[in-house]
Amino acid sequence: MNNKGGVGKTTLACNLGHCLAQAGKRTLVVDMDSQCNASGTLLGEEPEMTIYELYTSDDVKTPDCIHPSKYENLDVLPSAPEAFVLESEFAKKPGKGFHLLHDKLAPYAREHYDVTILDSPPNLGMYAVQGLVCSDYVIVPIECGSRYAIDGLKRIIDTILEIKDKTNPGLKDVRILVNRLDRRTTVGKLSNLRLRKTFGDRVFNAIIPINSSIQQAEMAGCSVVDFAPSSTGAFNYRLLTKELLAVI
Structure with a gap:
């Protein structure tokens, strides 16, 4: 999660999910953003049953809304554009709204998957809070190069x-991922150093640099380890996956 848009949350969720699946972990990606970008990338089609139906109908069961992705060992609970309107309904009953995802999803996910990744929207609204209520770990991706981004991190944490x-x-840890780092610039290098000095062990050793293969994979609607498995981007996502598995 990160309340700032454009920091690569969805790209992270999709690529990390695929890498975990390739590492032999039964993985579920939950798309909580009504823009549905993770759903489109991993499914390639618009399913009938989504998180909207799961939230709005007592007759709909959790497995009804979970779909196999285009990648082996990786499933998706997709979002829907109409899910956006539910946030205002949740706000009217925050006690129940905060725990809705936990009640609807967590028991099933813990029984059937090794890792569940929640792709939060770019805000600190009800969907983000729902995700935090049922998570064990939080990853906050940050795009290096802006002092304001680093200052905003303190408020998020x-x-x-x-x-x-x-x-x-039960939330055990918060980790920061340096994402889209331009290693060629002094600003990027200094921002990375300042981030690590400020937050220490909260920052992953693995870094996702700016890489054309990642951008091309996004345009193609697939993961970078699918689009260009030998690229620098795929290599760094595998390093991140290995480090994450050691952490959890």
């Missing part, structure tokens, strides 16, 4: 830790 204290004591 404070929000996450507040939810941990008040609502989800």
